[in-house]
Amino acid sequence: MSVLIFIVMLIIIGMLVLSFYRSFLFPYLIRNKRKKIKKAGNSKQLQLNGACLYHSGNIEGAIKLYNEYIQACPKDIDARFLLGKLYFEKQKLIKAQEQFKYILKENPDYVEVREALAYCYLLAKDYKTALAEYKQVLENTPENLEVIYRIALIYQNLGDLDAAIYEYQKIIDLQEDNVEIRQNLAELYVIKKNHFNAIAEYKKILALDESNEDAQKRLVALLNKTERYDELVDLYLNILKKDRINLEIMTELAEVYVIQKKLKEAIILYKNIVEFNQDDAYKRNRLAQILIINGNYDDAIQECASLLLKEPGLDYPKITLVQAYENKGMYQEAVNVYRNLIIESISETDSIRYKLNLSDLICSWGVKLLENRQYKDALDKFLLALQHNEKNSKTYLNLGRTNQAVKNYDAAISNYKEALELSPIDGSIYLQFGKLYEEIEANETALDYYIQAVQHGCSGFEVRYLIGLAYVKLGVYVKAIRELQIAVDINQNIEEAHYCLAIAYEAMGQYVEAKEEYCKVLSINPRHKEARSNLALIMETEKDAISLE
Structure with missing residues (x-):
């Protein structure tokens, strides 16, 4: 009886469960399934609509629809990648990074996404993070030239130029004809002042692209800077082979020839330039200037006329x-x-400038007359020069030299004083003043002026010799030896300096050194009687001393 009751109960429960399923559970499952199907259809439509908006240029609208799609399908990493790129296009770098990071969390080996993330960091100037991401990309794609290029840029921005050069060189090893990379590499070499390598790169660029004017100009600048004029000439000649009437290149080549002192070649080029362009007054004037440098004065005069x-x-x-x-x-x-x-001249400024130039010219004329011992004419010219510029210290100096030459010492002294008032720091005036006082045998005063000449910039052989000579005349031999030694160190071929030094050594009883200096005098001038006589006396004295012993 109990078994029968149990079976009946089971049947009743089964019927109740079946009734519940049919009435409630089954309809619910059907409705739920229909909702999911509808939702999936809507999500797909969202994605399609987003793509349409993107292609039509409505990026903001595309971002909105893709965000709705991602909420419905959060695991769709391709959709997230596209959303990240949309954010990137709108320069919303942080939002783009969020999408890329989510994808990499799900799929760390998604190389394209990691590269996009690295680029976000690069644009955000987070260089170290960008570098770390790019290095991970290279682990999977070691010959990715775009990534290597961006790593090089990062190193440049971090100031590590050697590392940047290394990365650019890696690209060159894979792509030898990449002109853009070679230009970047050359610029880095310039920054590092590695001009040798920079020149080599620019030459390779021109070998790949002969019409690259920027590389040509930069190469010209570097060859000029490093004074590699022969290579510069070769470069210009190579250009002129292809473009025979390139006046700009012809002019630049001519100026290089001037630097190299190949004046005949420069003159030929400028004559050709003038022939091609008779109206270029500046070029014709430059031709005249080069003719003057080359000593072709008549041709220069004719060209100017x-x-x-x-x-x-x-x-x-x-x-x-x-x-x-x-x-x-x-x-x-x-x-x-x-x-x-x-x-x-219309301008007062020009008029003053020409008067000063005229004064200098007349002064030069007077110097030439002074050198030819035409003292009266020289005096006239110096006085005339002062009429055009009464504050020209050089004119007063040369006027003093002329008066000194004719033994008019009082006038010369007055002239030198005028010169010093105008140029109190000109050592050459003190030097000339010293020579005057030496000439009138005022040796102490002469010495004072020679020392002042040194204090005001004179440092050559002449002033040191004259100081030493003054000390010898004053009997101050220790100082004389010091100054004369400086003089012969500057110029070892002046016999009188060695002779004075020998006199000083002999006066100090330093006969070995004196003999050496007398011998040097005789090696320069075997006919120097005083040196030969003094050397003979020293040697005779030494013989007598030996015989007495």
Whole structure:
């Protein structure tokens, strides 16, 4: 009976469960399934709509729809990747990083996502983090040139130029004809002042791309800076082979020839330039200047005259003409040009400048006359120079030299004083003052002026020799030896310096050193009677001393 009751109870419970399932559970499951199907359909539609908005340029709208999609499908890493790239395009780097980080947490080997994350850090100037991410990318793709390039940029921004150069070199090893990378590499070499390697890179760039004007200009600048003029000439000649009438390159090449003192080649080039462009007054004037440097004064005068005949209002060819006249010794013609410039000048500033230049020119004329011992004419010229510039210390100095030469010492002293008032720190004036006092045998005063000359910048052989000579005349032999030794160290080929040094050594009883200096005098001038006589006396004295012993 109990078994029967149990079975009946089971049947009743089963019927109740079946009734509940049909009435409640089954409809619920059906509805739930239908909701999921509908939701999946909506999510797919969201994704499609987002893609459409992105392609139509509505990035903000695409971001909004993809965010809704991600909420529905959070595990869709491809959708997250696209959302991250959308954020990146809008420069919302932090939000982009969040999406990329989520993906990498789920899939650490997703290389493309890691590279995108690294680029976010790079743009955010978080260089160290970007570098760490890029290095992880390279572990999977060691020849990824874009990543190597960005690592190089990071090292540049971190100031590690050697590391950046190493990375660029890795790219070059894989891609030898990459001009852009070679340019970056060359620029780094320039920054590091490794001009040798920079020049090598720019040459390779031009070998790959002959028309690369930027590389050409930079190479020219480097070759100039490092004074590698032969290579610069080769570069210019190579350009002119392909572009024979490139006036800019011809001009630059001509100027390199001037630096190399290949003046004939420079003149030929400038003549060709002028032939191609007769109206370029500056080039014609430059040709005249180079002709002057080369000693072709008549040609320079003719070139300037021709230019001025065509354009008489130009001033700078007249200045060049003055230089040509002066170098040829045609001082009166040069003076006439300056006088005309003064008359024609409109600007007061120009007029003053020309007067000062005229004063210097007349002073140079006077110096030439002084050297030729035409003292009266020299005095006239110096006085005339002072009429145009009464504050020219060099004119007073040369006026004093002329008065000194004619033994008019009082006038010379007055002239030197005037010169010192105008230029109290000019050592050459003190030196000349000292020579005057030595000439009138005022040796102590002469010595004072020589010492002041040294204090005011004179440091050559002459001043040291004259100080030593003054000390010898005053009998101060220790100081004389010191100064004369400095003088012969500067120039060992002046016999009188060695002779004075020998006299000082002999006066101090240092006969070995005295003999050495007398021998040096005789090696320079075997006919020096005093040196030979003094050396013979020392040797005779030594023989007598030995015989007495």
